Amino acid sequence: MKLDPKARYAENHEWARQEGADIVCGISDHAQESLSDIVYVELPEVGDAFDKGDSFGVVESVKAASDVYMPVSGEITAVNEELEDAPETVNEDPYGKGWIIRLRPSAPAEFDDLMDAEAYKLFIAEQE
Numbered sequence: 001m002k003l004d005p006k007a008r009y010a011e012n013h014e015w016a017r018q019e020g021a022d023i024v025c026g027i028s029d030h031a032q033e034s035l036s037d038i039v040y041v042e043l044p045e046v047g048d049a050f051d052k053g054d055s056f057g058v059v060e061s062v063k064a065a066s067d068v069y070m071p072v073s074g075e076i077t078a079v080n081e082e083l084e085d086a087p088e089t090v091n092e093d094p095y096g097k098g099w100i101i102r103l104r105p106s107a108p109a110e111f112d113d114l115m116d117a118e119a120y121k122l123f124i125a126e127q128e
Helices: 029-035 108-113 117-127
Strands: 014-019 022-027 038-042 055-061 065-069 074-079 101-105
Touching (some): 022 029, 029 055
Antiparallel strands (some): 038 055, 055 065, 074 101
C-alpha cells in the first residue's frame, strides 16, 4: 500500500492534501486496491458545498459501488473531468492524476483532525 506523506486521511479512506488555499481530495491507494478495477466515477458539480462526512460522489468498480465522502467541509472548486473518460486513472495514480475533487474549505481546522500517513497506516492494520 502506497501512502502520500503530504496527505491527511479520513476513516472512510479518502485523502486530502493542502495546495495553496484549496484542498485536493481522492481515495487512498488502500481504497482503490480494495475496490479493484474502477470503471466509473460520479463527480459533483463545481460550486456544490458539502459538510465533512457528506457523500459527494460515487466510485464504481467491477466489484462494487462505493460512496466517496468529504474529508473536510467546503465548496467544490474543481473536479477531475478526465476521470469521466479514464476512471482507471484512480487505480493507476490515486494521489496524482487520479485526484477526484478540489475544494475551498469552509472549516480549515477540520484538516488538522484527519490522520497523517503513519496514523492511517496503523488504522488500516487495525481494520484487517
